[in-house]
Amino acid sequence: MDQDRVALLLAGAWLLVALATRRRPRLAVPAAALALAWLAAAIWPVAALWHRAALLHLLLSGGARWPRSWAARALIVVASVVAVVPAAAAVPWAWLGLAAALPLAAAAERRHRSVTRSRLPAWRAAAWLAALAIGAPALLRLLQLPREWSLAVLLGYAMAQALIAGLILLAARAEPHWATDLAVEVGDAQPRLERALRSSVADGAQDDEAREARATARRLRARLDDRAAALAAVVAATERSAARLAAADARERQALRAELEVVAVERLARAVESLPVALDGDAGASLARGRELLLDAIRELDALGRGLQPHPLDDGLVSALRRLADTAPIPVALTLPDEDALPPVRDEVALAVYYVAAEAIANAVKHARATTLRMRLCVDDGVDLRIDDDGVGGASDAPAGGLAGMRERASAVGGTLALDSASGAGTSIVMTVPGALERS
Structure with missing residues (x-):
């Protein structure tokens, strides 16, 4: 009567496993077979050991339709024969041999099948526990223990079966396939993932794991594509915003410079012209002093205006760069x-091009100790400015240095700035701005 109750309890436990893994038929079907085997054992004592064949199949196949290693396949066939044939089931040495071979066959199967690291400990523990549960009763029979021990052996065997069922559930609730671990670890590694998926089904085994792996790969690829598209949209919006800000800044500077020239400089100039040229005595000295102060104010305002909008740009970019080279303290070869x-x-x-050129000349003189400099400007659909010096080289991007400022100016108008400054080989600066022309 105790054996029947234990059999019914274990049938219920394996039925719960089958229901919990119903979305993975390769696990649910062997678990249901185990439940039926234990139910048959409660009704028909001859079927008491039938469940072991289904248990070994479940543990060695690892949720697939059939094991891939010949050792695992052979062990399942032998276990099925021993469990079904009463004469063989009554031989303890047969079960001891099967118990000893189970961990070895499980290890051989793992070499043929990739198992995710999150599932491997559960499968390994279940195989060793099943080997112990199968081998221990056979060993106790060989030792001819008293019949009083039979209930304890039965309860221990039932507890081992319940633990195996729990480990199977734990493995089923882990990551669905080893390909998921691979994709998460390497990020956007679609070629490796695809090669791994092809190799996992190279033998034609279209099982649930392969289908889950392909579905996981498709979801990961779609997620990566969505994030890449969103990031590209953010970058494009940021670049457009920076370009609009740079254009607005340039317009405001130009308007403020024009206002300074019209309102302040011209009025001061007219005030200077209206003053008498010469007077005698102290009045003449004071007048001359006031005239000089007014002229100084005009020069300071004019310098301020040039800082807001370089005056040479009024005649065009090429003229501005030519005047910049003419006033440089070192020879500048222009193209x-x-x-x-x-x-x-x-x-x-x-x-931005003018300021980058001016900063490059200043850095070549001040830091690189250059004696000559070459500047080349190309304008097509975009603008390419290249400046080379023969200085000491070794320039680096300091966070608040001149090179960082040049890079920010290039980036603000949608361009890039490349630096080549090997120690002892001079410095080359290349500013590239695509789509730099005015659109009609």
Whole structure:
């Protein structure tokens, strides 16, 4: 009567496992077979050991239709024969041999099948526990223990079966397939993932694991594509916003400079012109002093205006760079396009190019100790400015240095700035701004 109750309890336990894994038929079907085997054992004592064949199949196949290693397949066949044939089931040595072979066959199967690290400990523990549960009663029979021990052996065997069922549930609730671990670890590694998936089904085994792996790969690929598209949209929006801010800054600077010239400089100039040229005595000295102060104020305002919008840009970018080279403290060899044939460059781009050129000349003189400098400007659909010096090289991007400022100016108008400055080999700066022309 105790054996029947234990059999019914274990049948219920394996039925719960089958229901919990119903979305994975390769696990649910062997678990249901185990439940039926234990139910048959409660009704028909001859079927008491039938469940062991289904248990070994479940443990060695690992949720697949059939094991891949010949050792695991052979062990399942032998276990089925021993469990079903009463004469063989009564031989303890047969079960001891099967118990000893189970961990070895499980290890051989793992070498043929990739199992995710989150599931491997549960499967391994279940195989060793099943080997112990099968081998211990056979060993006790060989030792001819008293019949009083039979109930304890039965309860121990039932507890081992319940623990195995729990471990199977734990493995089923882990990551669905080893390909998921691979994709998460390597990120956007679609080629490796696809090769791994093809190899996992190379033998034609279209099982649930392979289908889950392909579905996981598709979900991961779609998620990565969505995130890449969202990131590209954010980058594009940021670049457009930076370009609009640079254009607005250039317009405001130009308007403020014009206002200074019209309102302040011109009025002061007219005030200076209206003063008498010469007077005698102290009045004449005071007047001359006031005239000099007014002229100083005019020069300071004019310098302020040039800082807001470089005055040479009024005549175009090429003329501005030529005047910049003429006033440089070291010789500057220029390669510039013809001013008349130059396509119209956007104001904010021309301003950024001018400032980058001015900063590059200043850095070459101040830091690189250069003696000569070459500047080349190309204007097509975009603008390319290259500046080379023969200085000491070794320039680096300090967070608040001149190179960082040049890079920010290039980035603000949608461009890039490349630096090549090997120690002892001079410095090369290349500023590239695509789509720099004015659109009609």
